[in-house]
Amino acid sequence: xxxxxxxxxxxxxxxxxxxxxxxxxxxxxxxxxxxxxxxxxxxxxxxxxxxxxxxxxxxxxxxxxxxxxxxxxxxxxxxxxxxxxxxxxxxxxxxxxxxxxxxxxxxxxxxxxxxxxxxxxxxxxxxxxxxxxxxxxxxxxxxxxxxxxxxxxxxxxxxxxxxxxxxxxxxxxxxxxxxxxxxxxxxxxxxxxxxxxxxxxxxxxxxxxxxxxxxxxxxxxxxxxxxxxxxxxxxxxxxxxxxxxxxxxxxxxxxxxxxxxxxxxxxxxxxxxxxxxxxxxxxxxxxxxxxxxxxxxxxxxxxxxxxxxxxxxxxxxxxxxxxxxx
Amino acid sequence: xxxxxxxxxxxxxxxxxxxxxxxxxxxxxxxxxxxxxxxxxxxxxxxxxxxxxxxxxxxxxxxxxxxxxxxxxxxxxxxxxxxxxxxxxxxxxxxxxxxxxxxxxxxxxxxxxxxxxxxxxxxxxxxxxxxxxxxxxxxxxxxxxxxxxxxxxxxxxxxxxxxxxxxxxxxxxxxxxxxxxxxxxxxxxxxxxxxxxxxxxxxxxxxxxxxxxxxxxxxxxxxxxxxxxxxxxxxxxxxxxxxxxxxxxxxxxxxxxxxxxxxxxxxxxxxxxxxxxxxxxxxxxxxxxxxxxxxxxxxxxxxxxxxxxxxxxxxxxxxxxxxxxx
Numbered sequence: 190x191x192x193x194x195x196x197x198x199x200x201x202x203x204x205x206x207x208x209x210x211x212x213x214x215x216x217x218x219x220x221x222x223x224x225x226x227x228x229x230x231x232x233x234x235x236x237x238x239x240x241x242x243x244x245x246x247x248x249x250x251x252x253x254x255x256x257x258x259x260x261x262x263x264x265x266x267x268x269x270x271x272x273x274x275x276x277x278x279x280x281x282x283x284x285x286x287x288x289x290x291x292x293x294x295x296x297x298x299x300x301x302x303x304x305x306x307x308x309x310x311x312x313x314x315x316x317x318x319x320x321x322x323x324x325x326x327x328x329x330x331x332x333x334x335x336x337x338x339x340x341x342x343x344x345x346x347x348x349x350x351x352x353x354x355x356x357x358x359x360x361x362x363x364x365x366x367x368x369x370x371x372x373x374x375x376x377x378x379x380x381x382x383x384x385x386x387x388x389x390x391x392x393x394x395x396x397x398x399x400x401x402x403x404x405x406x407x408x409x410x411x412x413x414x415x416x417x418x419x420x421x422x423x424x425x426x427x428x429x430x431x432x433x434x435x436x437x438x439x440x441x442x443x444x445x446x447x448x449x450x451x452x453x454x455x456x457x458x459x460x461x462x463x464x465x466x467x468x469x470x471x472x473x474x475x476x477x478x479x480x481x482x483x484x485x486x487x488x489x490x491x492x493x494x495x496x497x498x499x500x501x502x503x504x505x506x507x508x509x510x511x512x513x514x515x
Numbered sequence: 516x517x518x519x520x521x522x523x524x525x526x527x528x529x530x531x532x533x534x535x536x537x538x539x540x541x542x543x544x545x546x547x548x549x550x551x552x553x554x555x556x557x558x559x560x561x562x563x564x565x566x567x568x569x570x571x572x573x574x575x576x577x578x579x580x581x582x583x584x585x586x587x588x589x590x591x592x593x594x595x596x597x598x599x600x601x602x603x604x605x606x607x608x609x610x611x612x613x614x615x616x617x618x619x620x621x622x623x624x625x626x627x628x629x630x631x632x633x634x635x636x637x638x639x640x641x642x643x644x645x646x647x648x649x650x651x652x653x654x655x656x657x658x659x660x661x662x663x664x665x666x667x668x669x670x671x672x673x674x675x676x677x678x679x680x681x682x683x684x685x686x687x688x689x690x691x692x693x694x695x696x697x698x699x700x701x702x703x704x705x706x707x708x709x710x711x712x713x714x715x716x717x718x719x720x721x722x723x724x725x726x727x728x729x730x731x732x733x734x735x736x737x738x739x740x741x742x743x744x745x746x747x748x749x750x751x752x753x754x755x756x757x758x759x760x761x762x763x764x765x766x767x768x769x770x771x772x773x774x775x776x777x778x779x780x781x782x783x784x785x786x787x788x789x790x791x792x793x794x795x796x797x798x799x800x801x802x803x804x805x806x807x808x809x810x811x812x813x814x815x816x817x818x819x820x821x822x823x824x825x826x827x828x829x830x831x832x833x834x835x836x837x838x839x840x841x
Contacts, residue, residue, distance in 0.1 A: 237700035336787075350788045380563035381727060382785045382804075385771040389784050407700065410773025437775040451705035453734035455757065455772050461712075462734065464705035468670050 203228045209261035211248045216473045218244050220425040231402040233412030236422035242405045246371050251278045284314045287362035291374035293354035297346040303357045304342025314365035329360040352383035369401040413437050421445045424480035431506030441508040443485045487512050519721045520552040525584035527570050542792045544570045546745040557722040559736030563789050567745040568725045572691045606636045609682035613694035615674035619666040625677045626662035632684045651680040672703035691723045729772050733757050741765045744800040751826025761828045763805050
């Protein structure tokens with residue numbers, strides 16, 4: 190807690206990740222992630238497949254399979270989550286921290302009516318049963334914009350569209366009154382017009398509930414749309430972080446700049462895309478220094494000497510690149 | 516400019532299932548579509564899932580016979596699928612799918628797969644085919660060392676390059692690409708998009724580029740057709756249609772494209788899901804979701820009308836020089 194009288198411009202972190210590492214059968218997938226999420230803020234995590242953006246949160250919530258070796262620290266409030274007993278984690282997951290995924294249809298139980306699944310979450314996390322749970326489930330359905338909420342409680346997942354199923358998942362996530370919602374590619378499987386609906390809904394519930402949001406996406410546009418803070422990951426590390434404006438208006442790391450230049454645009458004259466050459470390194474055979482060096486146009490021999498740490502670019506904006514003037 | 520591919524009032528109707536007491540309605544997956552792909556030019560086809568864009572691609576290749584209307588390739592009617600004439604034509608038109616691993620035979624080496632169409636169409640002797648495969652590998656930017664590998668030993672981007680090399684083996688005049696880069700990461704997507712544009716220019720191939728990603732479509736297309744529930748709702752030069760869309764659906768699609776750095780912007784969020792093609796709304800199929808629909812829209816199906824600037828729009832409200840949002 191900040192001392193008495195100290196302006197809480199430095200808010201206490203809701204969740205604080207320090208030095209998080211994950212290895213699958215000895216092959217590193219995460220190589221030391223530091224990340225803070227403050228109450229009520231929307232943080233975006235971007236990066237390409239295999240960069241570790243999803244694994245970070247699966248590890249933090251103890252959702253990885255047994256053969257994954259997890260190290261470091263994840264503190265929620267004052268509570269350490271890594272190595273916490275299953276009972277503690279069960280209360281946290283779906284309670285203080287809720288998670289939604291890319292494919293809502295496979296996250297829902299196909300043989301149980303969606304209303305009962307939301308009621309189950311209400312019973313587990315808020316002790317509501319019977320008519321009270323039913324009424325609350327209905328209210329949640331209404332809140333996430335499901336048409337005919339009372340009728341839809343009795344539907345099965347396969348009777349609803351992808352967008353409606355994702356709304357059910359969001360209702361279920363809200364059932365535990367979470368302080369943090371982790372949304373892992375929540376709109377990737379949805380059509381463009383439905384994606385717009387779900388992004389609007391996420392923004393609204395985040396603001397209404399004062400809930401923190403972590404949005405994991407490969408789509409820089411989706412993250413720019415929703416998040417005020419952004420972290421860019423590459424090959425199991427955070428390589429740049431800062432405010433959304435800093436990352437999208439003045440990206441510093443050559444990888445972030447490359448990602449933005451590789452995106453086709455909707456306005457202005459058409460220009461040839463600037464592709465990043467090569468491909469992501471094999472986790473079992475990483476380059477000696479900076480993992481991006483083999484694809485980087487600015488790399489020199491100094492980049493192979495060691496993995497660069499995040500260094501300050503401007504207030505709150507950091508990048509892990511030797512080319513950034515210290 | 517010559518029309519390489521011409522579709523004239525083409526419809527594809529899948530008959531509804533007949534039960535003992537009822538018959539479910541026919542599904543008009545593609546309905547009254549007329550379009551032209553000119554030699555060496557690219558037509559982008561956009562729309563959401565179920566709008567019929569993939570069926571349209573199959574009709575264009577003669578893989579499906581139209582229920583109504585006529586498909587012409589190079590000035591002659593498309594021969595029925597499976598006929599000798601159709602088989603000969605197949606060398607001149609090729610298809611590239613979203614999922615390269617599914618399109619490749621896992622048991623064959625990359626070189627064998629690229630050679631296969633040459634064998635099927637009896638092009639060249641063994642030595643000439645080997646030389647052709649080597650050249651194709653260079654053209655799509657795959658190293659010689661990958662020729663002997665199997666698909667699973669390649670990355671997603673490399674596989675899509677291999678699929679493209681195989682499609683180009685017979686020197687086709689028309690390439691139908693169905694979501695060719697949707698499964699690829701941004702940096703790899705840019706590589707493949709650039710390569711597609713280069714190859715197309717160098718070889719003068721005509722392309723039908725089917726995608727839900729408007730940014731990628733804008734990058735590659737000369738002309739664009741926007742589909743909704745089996746019909747074209749707007750069609751014209753890509754720069755016109757995507758920069759200043761006229762149909763309310765195109766407007767919503769364009770405004771739903773998340774773009775980094777464009778945060779405070781007007782987004783049109785449509786209500787509801789795309790309708791079921793088996794339960795087509797009366798009149799204009801888009802009217803239940805349309806923010807500007809008038810009474811006539813529920814009754815009368817708008818036809819595609821030419822606008823002064825050369826594009827066509829199927830909307831009762833689309834008038835020359837009229838702003839729909841006003």
